[in-house]
Every structure is written in structure tokens, then in C-alpha cells.
Amino acid sequence: MSKQKALENYSFIFPSFLLTMVLGIYPILWAIHYMFYDYKGYGEKLFIGLSNFKRLWYDELFWNSVWNTLIYAGGKIVITIPISLILAVILNRKIRGHNLLRAIYFMPTVISTAVISVVFFIIFNSYNGLLNQFLQKLGIISSSVEWLGPKYAMLTVIIVAIWGAIGNYMLLFLAGLQSIPEDLYESASIDGANAVHKFWYVTVPMLGPVMQMIILLAITISLKGYESIMVLTEGGPIGKTDVMFLYVYKLLFPVSTGSVYIQEIGYGSAVGFATAIIVGLVTCVYFILSKKMNKIY
Amino acid sequence: MPSTIAIQAERNKRVQRKLIGMTANAVLWLFLLAIALFTLFPVVMTILGSFKSNMELTSGATLLPQKWLFSNYVEAWQQANFSVYTWNSVFVSTAATIGTLLVASMAGYVVDRRNFVGKKLFVALQASTMFISIGAVVLRPQFELMVSLNLHTSLWGVVLILISAHATTFFILLGFFKAIPHDLDEAATLDGCSFTGIYWRIILPLLRPGLGVAALFAFRAAWNEYILPLVFTMNNPMQQTLTVGLANLRYANSAAMQTQLMMAGACLSMLPLLVVYLLANKTFMQVTAGSIKG
Numbered sequence: 001m002s003k004q005k006a007l008e009n010y011s012f013i014f015p016s017f018l019l020t021m022v023l024g025i026y027p028i029l030w031a032i033h034y035m036f037y038d039y040k041g042y043g044e045k046l047f048i049g050l051s052n053f054k055r056l057w058y059d060e061l062f063w064n065s066v067w068n069t070l071i072y073a074g075g076k077i078v079i080t081i082p083i084s085l086i087l088a089v090i091l092n093r094k095i096r097g098h099n100l101l102r103a104i105y106f107m108p109t110v111i112s113t114a115v116i117s118v119v120f121f122i123i124f125n126s127y128n129g130l131l132n133q134f135l136q137k138l139g140i141i142s143s144s145v146e147w148l149g150p151k152y153a154m155l156t157v158i159i160v161a162i163w164g165a166i167g168n169y170m171l172l173f174l175a176g177l178q179s180i181p182e183d184l185y186e187s188a189s190i191d192g193a194n195a196v197h198k199f200w201y202v203t204v205p206m207l208g209p210v211m212q213m214i215i216l217l218a219i220t221i222s223l224k225g226y227e228s229i230m231v232l233t234e235g236g237p238i239g240k241t242d243v244m245f246l247y248v249y250k251l252l253f254p255v256s257t258g259s260v261y262i263q264e265i266g267y268g269s270a271v272g273f274a275t276a277i278i279v280g281l282v283t284c285v286y287f288i289l290s291k292k293m294n295k296i297y
Numbered sequence: 298m299p300s301t302i303a304i305q306a307e308r309n310k311r312v313q314r315k316l317i318g319m320t321a322n323a324v325l326w327l328f329l330l331a332i333a334l335f336t337l338f339p340v341v342m343t344i345l346g347s348f349k350s351n352m353e354l355t356s357g358a359t360l361l362p363q364k365w366l367f368s369n370y371v372e373a374w375q376q377a378n379f380s381v382y383t384w385n386s387v388f389v390s391t392a393a394t395i396g397t398l399l400v401a402s403m404a405g406y407v408v409d410r411r412n413f414v415g416k417k418l419f420v421a422l423q424a425s426t427m428f429i430s431i432g433a434v435v436l437r438p439q440f441e442l443m444v445s446l447n448l449h450t451s452l453w454g455v456v457l458i459l460i461s462a463h464a465t466t467f468f469i470l471l472g473f474f475k476a477i478p479h480d481l482d483e484a485a486t487l488d489g490c491s492f493t494g495i496y497w498r499i500i501l502p503l504l505r506p507g508l509g510v511a512a513l514f515a516f517r518a519a520w521n522e523y524i525l526p527l528v529f530t531m532n533n534p535m536q537q538t539l540t541v542g543l544a545n546l547r548y549a550n551s552a553a554m555q556t557q558l559m560m561a562g563a564c565l566s567m568l569p570l571l572v573v574y575l576l577a578n579k580t581f582m583q584v585t586a587g588s589i590k591g
Contacts, residue, residue, distance in 0.1 A: 005411070005492075006413065008407075008411075008492045008493075009407050009411050009413040010413070012403045012404065012406060012407040012496075013403075013404050013407055013408075013413075013419060015399075015400045015403060015404075016400045016401065016403065016404035016423075016463065016467070017404075017419065017422075019400065019457070019460060019461035019463070020422060020423065020426060020461060020463075020464075022442070022461070023439055023442070023457065023458050023461035024426045024461055024462070025422075025426075026438065026442075027434070027435035027436075027437075027438040027439055028429065028431060028435065030435075030437075030438035031431055031434040031435065031437075031438070083332065086328070087329070087332065090325060090328075090329065101329060101333060102582075103574075103578045104333050104336055104337060105332065105333070105336055106578065106581070106582060106585075107336060107337075107340070107571070107574060107578075108336060109581070109585070110517060110570045110571065110573075110574045110581060111340070111521070111567050111570065111571070112520070112521035112522075112523065112540050112566060112567070113521065113523065114521070114523035114540040114541075114543075114544050115521070115539070115540055115543060115544075115563050115566045115567060116339060116340075116563075116567075117544075118543055118544055118546075118547060118559060118563055119339050119342070119343050119559075119560070119563050120339060121547055122346075122354075122556055122559060122560070123339060123342065128355035128356060130342060130346075130354070130358075133356065133357070133358035134358055136358070137358040163335065163336065163339070166332065166336070167336070168585065171582055171585050171586055172585065172586070174586065175585075175586035195321075220428075224430055224432070226432075227523055227524060230524070231523075231544050231547070244432075245432040245433065248431075248432040248433050248434060249432065249433035249524070252433050252434060252436065252437050253433065253436070253437075253528055253531075265437060268434060268437075269431075269434050272431040272432050272433070272434035273431060273434075275431065275432055276429065276430060276431045276432075279430070
């Protein structure tokens with residue numbers, strides 16, 4: 001009987017286990033294996049020990065992409081989180097039309113990042129882009145601004161990222177706000193607190209633990225995001241928007257981007273691994289710095 | 298008379314407070330509307346733009362189309378290959394959703410109802426796949442695997458990889474499993490129903506709300522996926538999905554870019570999910586909100 005039960009158990013788990021191991025875990029082990037090799041995707045596979053990591057240490061393109069990732073993620077989070085929090089606090093007061101507004105803000109989460117990035121590509125295009133047309137018509141600018149040029153490209157990709165993120169974090173904050181007991185606000189009112197006081201002295205501290213998790217989520221997602229940059233700029237111009245995960249992609253699949261890169265599977269694996277370590281490190285540092293948020297006082 | 302002065306002062310104060318309140322309210326609404334406008338702008342421009350001519354899009358600076366050109370859709374559908382892209386997207390998303398639900402619900406059923414050696418390890422394994430990411434590197438061994446299985450020329454490879462990323466669905470369903478009372482299984486067992494029978498006849502029907510939510514999520518993820526189908530269909534335009542086919546249109550040089558077809562294509566790709574969202578936006582929000590409460 002119990003033998004039959006075990007058989008049932010493992011046969012129900014099997015499809016999930018097999019797919020996870022073969023398509024989830026094995027590729028990671030594969031990359032860990034190849035990061036010690038010089039392998040270009042064809043021909044010889046040469047074991048070179050830690051040479052890939054030495055090369056990485058002196059790879060200016062890699063450190064440029066790390067730096068860009070930090071700017072990209074930082075810019076996105078610093079703007080998105082306050083806006084989302086304020087939206088959540090306002091909508092939580094059940095003002096007129098709050099359901100409609102919430103549905104509008106959350107809408108970007110059902111739209112494909114790649115597709116909306118194509119649309120933003122048309123909007124921000126310096127040659128006949130929609131934004132330039134409107135700004136020129138309104139007389140705000142006299143000549144076309146190169147939104148995807150070296151000067152503004154990073155700003156543009158951050159704006160697109162913010163567009164996709166605001167609603168998502170707003171909803172997470174709304175869920176967190178609902179766990180704050182109503183009587184805290186009532187007693188604050190009796191003590192003569194106004195809306196701003198209530199926000200700073202009740203909402204923010206009470207939201208601490210939830211906020212810690214939300215920002216953690218925002219950090220990991222932002223550090224890994226590269227889909228929209230790939231569509232908008234492909235990391236260009238002159239590497240200004242090249243982020244870590246995009247750099248990894250270009251080392252492994254240089255064909256699609258029309259770039260000067262050549263396929264580097266061994267080195268690309270090493271960079272991918274280093275990238276994961278950096279994400280882990282940033283997360284750890286954040287956890288230590290944000291410890292205080294977890295305490296409600 | 299001191300009392301009238303006091304009343305006057307009180308009245309002034311009240312007027313002042315009211316003014317501050319009104320200004321605060323105006324600022325608040327301005328903020329709300331500005332963000333709403335920012336959010337809606339690209340989507341509205343896409344919908345309106347899909348009816349404009351290329352000329353109007355690249356130099357018109359108009360909001361509404363001068364003439365509503367439904368022919369853009371016909372052109373995109375017939376000449377720009379969007380009928381093929383749409384079919385591919387429908388196939389990949391449907392197959393991936395069904396597969397994900399089946400695999401995740403089977404695993405969730407055993408994990409919730411039974412005890413077995415390695416259960417904790419299995420749950421930890423699922424959780425770890427959600428957090429560890431080394432980026433595009435994994436696509437290479439995945440692709441090589443599909444080549445050796447001879448699945449790289451069809452979209453089944455993409456479908457299998459999408460199904461393999463079922464950890465989120467697994468955890469969503471696990472939450473819903475807990476709500477199904479164990480007495481039902483026990484009663485069915487006494488009546489002679491087998492383990493598999495209980496899964497098909499009792500668990501799956503009762504799990505329907507959970508399956509609905511999970512299906513929405515799995516479908517959205519598959520429909521919107523870009524990099525995976527891009528890598529798998531790089532040399533195979535007939536297998537490309539909507540996201541890939543659409544993004545490739547931007548490679549035409551600026552002067553030859555057919556903006557109106559890109560807008561129509563973007564609309565085709567966005568509309569199905571937007572319509573579902575209009576009908577069921579609460580369900581979409583449910584899981585996102587649930588992830589933070591747990």
C-alpha cells in the first residue's frame with residue numbers, strides 16, 4: 001500500500017521535477033562548467049581556469065555595464081517608489097473614482113515590455129518621433145531632441161521603466177496599507193494630527209516591514225531588467241545604456257543585435273555568473289542597511 | 298464689541314483652512330491626473346496611431362487621425378505577416394498555459410496532500426528557481442538541448458521552456474489547495490476513488506478559481522515573452538511570435554520604417570490582454586497583492 005502511495009507521489013511530482021532539473025538547473029550547471037573554458041560556440045573548448053575572471057576584472061565594457069545598471073536601477077527605484085507610495089496612500093482613502101484610477105495605473109502590467117518599448121521607440125525617435133513633433137508644435141523646443149542619443153538615452157530608458165513599474169508597486173503598497181489598523185489614524189486625529197503628520201508618523205513607520213520587502217523586490221527586478229533597453233537602444237549609443245544582463249546577452253547571442261561583439265560562450269558564462277553575484281551582493285548590502293525598517297516602533 | 302471680533306477671527310480662520318484644503322485637494326488631483334495621463338499616453342497613441350497614415354504619424358503631430366485607415370490592419374495582417382505571428386503567439390501561450398497548469402497542479406496536489414521523502418527539498422528547489430538568475434546564459438544550453446531533441450525548428454521548444462518556469466504558478470496554486478477541505482479526499486477514498494481519480498474528479502473542479510487566476514498569469518507571461526522566442530526563432534521568421542515580429546520591424550532604417558504597421562501590430566498584440574484586463578482587472582490585482590500579504 002505505502003509502496004503504491006510512494007509511486008503515486010513521485011509520479012505526480014515527476015513532470016515538475018524533470019522540467020525544473022533539465023531546463024532550470026542543468027543550464028546553470030552548464031554555465032558554471034563553461035565559465036572555466038575558452039569556448040566560442042564552435043571548434044575547440046579550452047580549459048583556462050580562472051582566466052575569464054581575470055579578463056572580466058580588466059574588462060571596461062563590463063564595469064561600464066555594471067555602472068549603468070546601478071544608475072538605471074537606482075533612477076527607476078528612486079522615482080517609482082515615492083510616486084507609487086503616494087498614489088497608494090491617496091487611493092486607500094477611497095476617493096471618488098479610486099477603482100477606475102487604480103485600474104488605469106495598474107494597466108501597464110498586462111502589456112508586454114517589448115511591445116510597449118517598440119511604441120516608446122516610435123514616440124522617442126529623434127527622426128520624426130511623436131514626442132518631438134508635439135513639442136515642436138507647441139513651441140517648447142525648436143529643433144529635434146535626440147531622446148535616444150548619448151545625452152538623454154539613459155533618462156529615456158528610465159522613464160520607460162518607470163512607466164511599467166508605478167502601478168505594480170502601487171498595488172503592493174495598497175495591500176500593505178490595508179494591514180494598518182484604522183484606530184491608529186483615529187487616535188492620531190484626536191491628538192490633532194493632520195494628513196501629512198499621519199503619513200509621516202503612522203503610515204511610514206507602520207509600513208516599514210512591507211516597504212522593506214517591496215524595495216527588495218524593486219531592486220532585484222530592476223537589476224535584472226534589460227528587455228526594454230534591448231528594444232529601445234540595444235545598449236547604445238556608445239554603450240551609454242548597456243546594462244549587465246544586456247552585456248551577457250550580447251556575448252552569447254551577438255547575431256541579433258548587429259553589434260561588433262563576437263560570440264563568447266565561456267567568457268559570457270563567467271560574466272553571467274559575476275552578474276548574479278553582484279545582484280546577490282547588492283541585495284545583501286540592502287538587507288543590512290534596511291534592517292531598521294523591519295522594526296515597528 | 299470683543300465678541301464680534303472673535304467671531305470675525307474665527308470665520309477668517311475657517312475660510313483660510315477651507316482655502317488650504319481646496320488647494321491641497323487641487324494639487325492632489327493634479328498629481329493623480331498627471332500620472333494617469335502619463336500611463337495612458339503611449340497606449341492611446343498606439344490605438345489612435347494604428348489608424349493613421351505613415352505620413353501623418355511621422356510629421357502630422359495630430360492627436361486624432363485625419364482619416365481613419367482600417368486598411369493598416371489589413372496590410373499588417375496580410376503583407377506584414379501578422380496573421381502568422383498572431384497564430385504563433387496564440388499557440389505558444391495556450392500550450393504553455395495548459396502545460397503549466399497541469400504540471401504545477403499535479404505537483405501542488407502531492408505537496409499539499411501527501412508526505413514523502415524530499416518534499417522540503419522539492420519546495421526549496423522550486424523557490425530557488427524563482428530567485429537565482431544568470432540572465433541570457435541559460436538560453437544557450439536550453440537551445441542546444443532543443444537541437445538535440447530536434448525541437449528547435451518548431452515552437453514546442455519554446456513551450457517546454459515556458460512550462461519549466463512554473464514555480465510561480467506552483468506557489469499560487471499551493472495557496473488555493475489549502476482551501477480545499479481534506480474530508481473530501483477522505484470521503485472519496487472510502488468510496489473507492491483512486492488517487493488520480495480524486496485529482497481529476499474532485500481536486501481540479503474545486504481548484505477552478507485558483508486555476509483561473511494562475512491561467513491568467515501564465516498566459517500573460519507567455520504572450521508577453523520576448524527574449525526566449527527571439528533567440529529560438531532568429532533564423533525562422535515563420536515561427537516568430539507577435540513580440541518578436543513586431544520588434545524586428547524597427548530594424549528598417551528610419552526613412553523606410555512603416556510606423557503605421559508597427560502601431561497596428563502593437564495594437565494587435567496589446568488588445569487581447571487589455572480586453573481581458575477590462576473584464577477581470579480585480580483578478581490580475583489579486584495575485585500581485587497576495588504576494589506581499591503572505
